[in-house]
Amino acid sequence: MRIAQIAPLAERCPPSLYGGTERIVSYLTEELVRQGHDVTLFASGDSLTQAALVSSCDVALRLGVRMRDPLPYYMMMLDDVFARAGDFDILHFHIDMMHYPLLQQVRTGFVTTLHGRLDLPDISPFYAHFFEFPLVSVSMAQRFPLPVAKWAGTVLHGLPETLLAYRAKPAGGYLAFLGRISPEKRPDHAIEIAAKAGLPLKIAAKIDDVDRAYWESTIQPLLAAYPQAEYIGEINEHDKAAFLGNASALLFPIAWPEPFGLVMIEAMACGTPVIAFDCGSVSEVIEPGVTGYIVKTVEEAVAAVGKISELPRAAVRSAFESRFTAERMARDYVQIYRRLTISTTGEVPRGTTDELVLA
Numbered sequence: 222m223r224i225a226q227i228a229p230l231a232e233r234c235p236p237s238l239y240g241g242t243e244r245i246v247s248y249l250t251e252e253l254v255r256q257g258h259d260v261t262l263f264a265s266g267d268s269l270t271q272a273a274l275v276s277s278c279d280v281a282l283r284l285g286v287r288m289r290d291p292l293p294y295y296m297m298m299l300d301d302v303f304a305r306a307g308d309f310d311i312l313h314f315h316i317d318m319m320h321y322p323l324l325q326q327v328r329t330g331f332v333t334t335l336h337g338r339l340d341l342p343d344i345s346p347f348y349a350h351f352f353e354f355p356l357v358s359v360s361m362a363q364r365f366p367l368p369v370a371k372w373a374g375t376v377l378h379g380l381p382e383t384l385l386a387y388r389a390k391p392a393g394g395y396l397a398f399l400g401r402i403s404p405e406k407r408p409d410h411a412i413e414i415a416a417k418a419g420l421p422l423k424i425a426a427k428i429d430d431v432d433r434a435y436w437e438s439t440i441q442p443l444l445a446a447y448p449q450a451e452y453i454g455e456i457n458e459h460d461k462a463a464f465l466g467n468a469s470a471l472l473f474p475i476a477w478p479e480p481f482g483l484v485m486i487e488a489m490a491c492g493t494p495v496i497a498f499d500c501g502s503v504s505e506v507i508e509p510g511v512t513g514y515i516v517k518t519v520e521e522a523v524a525a526v527g528k529i530s531e532l533p534r535a536a537v538r539s540a541f542e543s544r545f546t547a548e549r550m551a552r553d554y555v556q557i558y559r560r561l562t563i564s565t566t567g568e569v570p571r572g573t574t575d576e577l578v579l580a
Contacts, residue, residue: 379550388466
């Protein structure tokens with residue numbers, strides 16, 4: 222198939238450090254190329270890809286020191302996309318909603334994957350207005366606030382099978398927290414769990430400007446009070462394998478409707494079990510007693526830390542290989558692409574066919 226992937230511009234594909242959506246777009250793009258599809262990636266100019274790359278900005282917007290307003294760059298990218306729409310069988314958007322007013326003008330098949338939370342107050346009226354356009358969710362839990370949208374399918378995320386090496390015997394003896402320093406990710410709970418379990422904690426996380434006050438008022442004092450918790454900053458893909466692989470467990474103590482939670486399957490790829498709070502997609506990703514434990518309180522999480530040795534790391538890795546590879550993710554998306562393009566009767570059934578739930 223001739224496929225266009227339209228990525229966010231905040232980070233390159235794949236990101237050099239933090240960046241979940243761009244990372245998934247990259248993994249999907251490269252796997253589609255490997256499977257023989259003709260793929261064009263619309264992304265920042267510093268992206269690394271085997272697909273044809275079309276860029277509207279030289280570097281990712283988070284890194285561009287002279288780029289203050291993202292909107293001009295998105296408008297240029299969308300102009301490029303719609304000028305070339307006839308070259309593709311499917312346009313796959315990952316940029317939330319800026320493209321919707323233009324979709325009525327194209328005859329090419331299209332679909333949008335929603336990567337973020339959908340429980341914010343302005344989202345429901347938007348999708349009530351643009352009700353006819355097909356969407357893909359990254360978990361069934363993500364859909365809960367938006368049940369009547371035109372869902373074309375659910376595709377759980379996947380990673381390249383060889384990206385993160387399996388580690389049978391972790392050497393670190395610590396618990397890990399990976400992601401963002403933010404109230405909804407609850408790194409404060411991670412510190413409390415580690416302290417009560419009597420284990421070191423390593424925190425590899427990004428701090429956005431909007432979360433700077435939370436870092437200074439809440440997390441820094443906790444780190445000072447519990448010296449065995451160490452903040453090591455953002456890490457890259459190379460460092461991530463060692464960081465997760467040497468951890469006894471990943472702590473995922475979220476307090477928000479997580480649409481997916483990529484770090485959970487990154488840990489699983491390394492054979493590292495996950496202790497996660499029961500929010501959002503967690504129950505669709507973690508198999509209790511196999512790949513980790515799902516808990517509701519700090520006390521339950523501390524108890525789960527004590528049972529980590531009961532989970533064979535080989536079984537954690539095996540679950541990753543069977544459910545969360547990029548190869549599976551790309552196949553699932555291709556099924557949706559084919560259904561949303563030309564049918565066997567020559568019709569263009571965009572958004573009119575039965576949805577798929579794929580995992």
